[in-house]
Amino acid sequence: MRTVRAVLDRALAEGRAALTAPEGKAVADAYGIPTPAEGLAETADEAVALATRIGFPVAMKIVSPGIPHKTEAGGVRISLTSAAEVRGAFTAIVSRARAYAPDARILGVQVQRMVAEGTEVLVGTVTDPAFGKIVAFGLGGVLVEVLKDVTFRLAPATEDDARSMLDGIRAAEILRGVRGAPGVDRDALAGLIVRVSRLAADFPEIGEVDLNPVFASASGVMAADVRILLVAQQPHRRRTYTREEILASMGRLMRPASVTVIGASDAPGKIGNSVMRNLIDGGFPGEIHPVNPKADDILGRKAYQSVLDVPGEPDVAVFAIPARFVPAALEEVGRKGVPNAVLIPSGFAETGEHALQERIVEIAERYGVRLLGPNIYGYYSTWQDLCATFCTPYDVRGPVALTSQSGGIGMAILGFARSTGTGVSAIVGLGNKSDLDEDDLLTWFGEDPHTACVAMHLEDLKDGRAFVAAARATVPKKPVVVLKAGRTAAGARAAGSHTGALAGDDAVYDDILRQAGVIRAPGLSEMLEYARALPVLPAPRGDNVVVITGAGGSGVLLSDALVDNGLSLMEIPPDLDEAFRAFIPPFGAAGNPVDITGGEPPSTYEATIRLGLEDPRIHALVLGYWHTIVTPPMVFAELTARVVAEFRERGIEKPVVASLAGDVEVEEACRYLFEHGVVAYPYTTERPVAVLGAKYAWARAAGLLGTGTAGEAD
Amino acid sequence: MRTVRAVLDRALAEGRAALTAPEGKAVADAYGIPTPAEGLAETADEAVALATRIGFPVAMKIVSPGIPHKTEAGGVRISLTSAAEVRGAFTAIVSRARAYAPDARILGVQVQRMVAEGTEVLVGTVTDPAFGKIVAFGLGGVLVEVLKDVTFRLAPATEDDARSMLDGIRAAEILRGVRGAPGVDRDALAGLIVRVSRLAADFPEIGEVDLNPVFASASGVMAADVRILLVAQQPHRRRTYTREEILASMGRLMRPASVTVIGASDAPGKIGNSVMRNLIDGGFPGEIHPVNPKADDILGRKAYQSVLDVPGEPDVAVFAIPARFVPAALEEVGRKGVPNAVLIPSGFAETGEHALQERIVEIAERYGVRLLGPNIYGYYSTWQDLCATFCTPYDVRGPVALTSQSGGIGMAILGFARSTGTGVSAIVGLGNKSDLDEDDLLTWFGEDPHTACVAMHLEDLKDGRAFVAAARATVPKKPVVVLKAGRTAAGARAAGSHTGALAGDDAVYDDILRQAGVIRAPGLSEMLEYARALPVLPAPRGDNVVVITGAGGSGVLLSDALVDNGLSLMEIPPDLDEAFRAFIPPFGAAGNPVDITGGEPPSTYEATIRLGLEDPRIHALVLGYWHTIVTPPMVFAELTARVVAEFRERGIEKPVVASLAGDVEVEEACRYLFEHGVVAYPYTTERPVAVLGAKYAWARAAGLLGTGTAGEAD
Numbered sequence A, B: 001m002r003t004v005r006a007v008l009d010r011a012l013a014e015g016r017a018a019l020t021a022p023e024g025k026a027v028a029d030a031y032g033i034p035t036p037a038e039g040l041a042e043t044a045d046e047a048v049a050l051a052t053r054i055g056f057p058v059a060m061k062i063v064s065p066g067i068p069h070k071t072e073a074g075g076v077r078i079s080l081t082s083a084a085e086v087r088g089a090f091t092a093i094v095s096r097a098r099a100y101a102p103d104a105r106i107l108g109v110q111v112q113r114m115v116a117e118g119t120e121v122l123v124g125t126v127t128d129p130a131f132g133k134i135v136a137f138g139l140g141g142v143l144v145e146v147l148k149d150v151t152f153r154l155a156p157a158t159e160d161d162a163r164s165m166l167d168g169i170r171a172a173e174i175l176r177g178v179r180g181a182p183g184v185d186r187d188a189l190a191g192l193i194v195r196v197s198r199l200a201a202d203f204p205e206i207g208e209v210d211l212n213p214v215f216a217s218a219s220g221v222m223a224a225d226v227r228i229l230l231v232a233q234q235p236h237r238r239r240t241y242t243r244e245e246i247l248a249s250m251g252r253l254m255r256p257a258s259v260t261v262i263g264a265s266d267a268p269g270k271i272g273n274s275v276m277r278n279l280i281d282g283g284f285p286g287e288i289h290p291v292n293p294k295a296d297d298i299l300g301r302k303a304y305q306s307v308l309d310v311p312g313e314p315d316v317a318v319f320a321i322p323a324r325f326v327p328a329a330l331e332e333v334g335r336k337g338v339p340n341a342v343l344i345p346s347g348f349a350e351t352g353e354h355a356l357q358e359r360i361v362e363i364a365e366r367y368g369v370r371l372l373g374p375n376i377y378g379y380y381s382t383w384q385d386l387c388a389t390f391c392t393p394y395d396v397r398g399p400v401a402l403t404s405q406s407g408g409i410g411m412a413i414l415g416f417a418r419s420t421g422t423g424v425s426a427i428v429g430l431g432n433k434s435d436l437d438e439d440d441l442l443t444w445f446g447e448d449p450h451t452a453c454v455a456m457h458l459e460d461l462k463d464g465r466a467f468v469a470a471a472r473a474t475v476p477k478k479p480v481v482v483l484k485a486g487r488t489a490a491g492a493r494a495a496g497s498h499t500g501a502l503a504g505d506d507a508v509y510d511d512i513l514r515q516a517g518v519i520r521a522p523g524l525s526e527m528l529e530y531a532r533a534l535p536v537l538p539a540p541r542g543d544n545v546v547v548i549t550g551a552g553g554s555g556v557l558l559s560d561a562l563v564d565n566g567l568s569l570m571e572i573p574p575d576l577d578e579a580f581r582a583f584i585p586p587f588g589a590a591g592n593p594v595d596i597t598g599g600e601p602p603s604t605y606e607a608t609i610r611l612g613l614e615d616p617r618i619h620a621l622v623l624g625y626w627h628t629i630v631t632p633p634m635v636f637a638e639l640t641a642r643v644v645a646e647f648r649e650r651g652i653e654k655p656v657v658a659s660l661a662g663d664v665e666v667e668e669a670c671r672y673l674f675e676h677g678v679v680a681y682p683y684t685t686e687r688p689v690a691v692l693g694a695k696y697a698w699a700r701a702a703g704l705l706g707t708g709t710a711g712e713a714d
Helices: A002-013 A021-030 A044-054 A083-100 A141-147 A159-166 A172-176 A186-202 A243-254 A271-281 A323-336 A354-367 A407-420 A438-447 A464-474 A498-502 A505-515 A524-536 A552-564 A574-581 A602-614 A633-649 A665-675 A686-701 B002-013 B021-030 B044-054 B083-100 B141-147 B159-166 B172-176 B186-202 B243-254 B271-281 B323-336 B354-367 B407-420 B438-447 B464-474 B498-502 B505-515 B524-536 B552-564 B574-581 B602-614 B633-649 B665-675 B686-701
Strands: A038-041 A058-063 A076-080 A108-113 A119-128 A132-139 A150-154 A206-217 A220-223 A226-230 A258-262 A287-291 A316-319 A340-343 A370-372 A378-381 A386-389 A397-404 A424-429 A453-458 A480-484 A544-549 A620-626 A656-661 A679-682 B038-041 B058-063 B076-080 B108-113 B119-128 B132-139 B150-154 B206-217 B220-223 B226-230 B258-262 B287-291 B316-319 B340-343 B370-372 B378-381 B386-389 B397-404 B424-429 B453-458 B480-484 B544-549 B620-626 B656-661 B679-682
Touching (some): A002 A226, A021 A058, A021 A226, A038 A044, A044 A058, A044 A083, A044 A108, A058 A083, A076 A083, A119 A172, A119 A186, A132 A141, A141 B141, A141 B172, A150 A505, A159 A186, A186 A206, A186 A220, A243 A340, A243 A370, A271 A386, A397 A438, A407 A424, A407 B620, A407 B656, A438 A453, A438 A464, A453 A524, A480 A505, A524 A686, A524 B686, A544 A552, A552 A656, A552 A686, A552 B407, A602 A633, A620 B407, A633 A656, A633 A665, A656 A665, A656 A686, A656 B407, A665 B407, A679 A686, A679 B407, B021 B058, B044 B058, B058 B083, B076 B083, B119 B186, B150 B159, B159 B186, B243 B340, B258 B271, B271 B287, B271 B386, B354 B370, B397 B407, B397 B524, B407 B524, B424 B438, B438 B464, B453 B524, B464 B505, B480 B524, B544 B602, B552 B620, B552 B656, B552 B686, B602 B620, B602 B633, B620 B633, B656 B686
Parallel strands (some): A397 A453, A453 A480, A544 A620, A620 A656, B316 B340, B397 B424, B453 B480, B656 B679
Antiparallel strands (some): A038 A108, A058 A108, A119 A132, A119 A206, A206 A226, A378 A386, B038 B108, B058 B108, B119 B132, B119 B206, B206 B220, B378 B424
16 A cells, blocks of 8 residues: 555646556556566666566556656557567667657656466456446457446445456457367456456546556466556545434335425415425325515415524425525524425526536535435425326326426326326426435435335436435345437546447446446336336246247247347246146147147146246246137236236245237237236237336345356356 | 269269368359369379468468368468478378278378458358258358358349448457458458359258358458358259139138038037127128038038038138048038138148148149148138138227238237237138248238238248249238247258358248348237338338427437337437427427427427428327326327318328327327327337337338338348
């Protein structure tokens, strides 16, 4: 640590943004990062002597604080195999460097033993705006740079993290050895990743580390090039709250006894009127206190001049006043000791009014008031009959908590929920996230007994690490679905290293959310559908999925969908195959899919579904129904629901999903099945399997399949 | 040609499945495929002399017809740089080969100049079960083998095909040169691909060609290893029909004047009864003649003993009799000269009765009767009021022809169409495809004036080349959507070469269907939705897509979806930006997406949509609607429909799609918009953009965007 500290301090004192190669080597040595034998030559004679001592072939590179891009400056020569070549190279490198950057101070030329054995890989770290220090691993070389086959973890990474990275790239097979080539030393490579990640985590001023290439072989690893970039400035820290503080204030937000509405109004069409009406009409059983200096009474409730006059200790102050009046009212809310301010008004950062937003954050931090918003539709807490929004009420209680950063997406959540009858525990708008954000909400919903599934739309994370911590605490108990918007935004990050160039925002989010055990919804429809369907399904207890289908064509498409969703068709053992065959026509195909063939009566569906639920080696069922006059849709739906319920009574719970191919009657059958614990969709083979895949992804992350922890979810 | 013929004949005469390296070189020479200098040495002395003449370093390889896997046999040595090494290698190779395969005839050792300059690529050909000879191109080396970054075209490939292959791999950038490395000689590489593909196409007995690695550099290409595998047997050819014959028989199938039903029945529940009822109740205006030896009269129509007794010249015979009676009845149909037999019964190849199916095919080929099926639900031709199926009738006439290989998928088509009110021109079941298949149907639908879009579910293609030809003829006129099921089936192909191992079924289908200009639906839902929506949209005339959104959050998700679907957000020029800004609040974001912000009145939506339609630089609009009380859903829907119609009147037609975020009223608004030419969906940002993406994919393939032909569609 002391060596590294000294190197960094000197470089920062000199105002440099990068370490020189010898400095990089010193840092590497201090952290046990193996580098090739090398030395610094100030003259051609010294270079020859060095090369002779460390052994040919050697590479030579200019060492100059003023020349960060050595290749561009003509400052790199490789594969030098004789004293004569080394001598010539020294002269050439120095003269080119002088020509390239006349003012740069040239410290000499680094002479390095060339290692070129094994597979080229890249190990590095960057400082991510959402997640802070993260470590990257990928195959090195030009080809991989083009294919961007890299994976990321939070730094410092554990040994397990590092090992999962070796398996986390598309070209993972290469590391295990292909076409008879030996695999790399995985312990050594994982150890290197861990040490590099610690280095970055230990020193905030290290912006990026780039070991590229690292040569990894069966006999070890060697970082042929070490590049370290510095950052002088550390980001401003917000006030933070402990988990207990978060649970306390969120508890009062989501289960308030008293709500005050600042800017409550009698005038229809005003937000302050809609909020009051929704609170009252929604049946909120607690106190509702309107605040409006110009009224005595609003919707039959006594109105107060100021929140300071409101009786008791309100848990929530809902703001329905223009942005410019918010700071003064918020001061009063702070003085009153109200723990939560729900800021519906827009006119803050989203319209360019950053200073105004900073101001309310400062007030809130001073008083310890938590802010929801600003620029939101409000929030619903259905189990409290609380509808603190200006939108239409929603009162279907159920197990799903949904949040959205955007108001538009919030309205889509509301419409979808109403259309499908999805039961929700809460819908929360986050808007500008000036204070409360996804990690606070997730911390609460993780503990909330009414919530069995959390689905969140977000465009960014203010504090990715806090979110990961909240997700890790929640995932073992309930699934967390995230729709991360802005996936494909061109990463505008200025990249100073290969690692930096490879760390596109979305790649980082994708890897780190996955590691946190979060289910990432590919789109809005999937987020909504997962939210609706995941709580319907019991958790699977193992990987064996069996497809039972009346239509061979559906069986093929369902199998496609299973593979697409990372699920595996169980290999049916002979005795089980025999058992299925007993129920299906001789030309039907057992195996998996079990093709019972079209035109079969209800008894065939029932017998095979029973067998699927009964046999303990089978863990999940995918049903492909084909509409025929022999087994009409509702007959299929009722028999399936009945059999599933019967097994549930007996304590046998397995996820069952269904794809219904048929005329419009299948729509009613799907609704019936959904209400009876079977996730069913008409006219699609993809959606039921996608939901099952999401349930499996969660079960794996939650460690329910015995095949890994949250850290190893794929 | 003569050289190659002689080499192949000799090898086949000797019963060999592979050419030796010298034979491979002879073939390569004949087709202008550059290979390194080399020769065959029978003794160690000859090897040394050869190596000295052609220059070091050399590679040496055993030459023995009995040793196809040279490396396994210890028969390969590389990077030999001296006479002594060559001498030692000769001895070692020969003795190892003797030990490995004592009975193999050893012809000597090939001594080859080693070329290792440039990028390693792979060029090869395989014989695909659906498409016949296809040519493959990819980067070579171990890494690419792991990543399977390969692309395929039909052989022989044109120069344009070959060039599109260079751009068709994920690592295409490498070939253009990265990090200062020079690009490869694209003319030489494309030329090599063309010549290899011609070689394979010229000689049916060449099963696989594998040039791996080929070294491609700025100065040319060199195939370092040539491997050619032979096939002795050619597949059995079916009777083929000319395009005119297909159009003639399909015309009579789809627009019949007279239909006869073999196995017509009075008994409800029987297929022969359902078919009769559907024909009659569907309102088919032509003649309907039941055939049933046991009845005089069926559903009020005179019944005949045999089809031979039916008056006139029926265009179609629908079979509703058990499989075992089909051959005899089909003989009569042939003798009667009926051109089409629609074989509803199952009990043929799908139940293992291959011989029975062969028998009916033989009868049909003898008479020139075209067979639809067997094992199908029948078919609908709505513009003829023809419902020749045992399913429920469907009579919503419209522009989409749908076909399915599977009956279950056919029922899903019917249900989806009825549920969404999709207008169809035909729904056709293909079942076992004993004769008529997708290319016949596509040939017809391509010409059918009632059909504006064709959507096909298929699990395989009997004749991939005929399908590609039919697709190429159709795509310039109307979109062809294909759902290829069985995508992820583990390719059970026995691979004798690298190219073979890389040619998984789905990769080949994907590349070749795309090249044919077909839109590949990723799943059943998409196939159905594209079929419904594509005819609603006019074709785009250029690539500039603009998003106009009331919800910033939708704008982000719509942008994600655009990138996912290969579409590009137009870069808005300053004057246009200025023009949009005139309509939106100062804090709204112009640029693209144009964020008009929430809470805007209908006039803001209208003004910006008008501008989007008016400005000729904009080619397509994606609307993101946010439900507010200021602009309720139906107000948005009506204004959008009105403006779009007004511009259409003026001859300005651009595709407009919309995502509606809001409460359940948005569902009605979406239906209204759909009926008025705007493709709109609630609660999803992905689906409207996916449909637009499919329309663009078609427009590009059809050459409407001026940026390519069907052959260059991506």
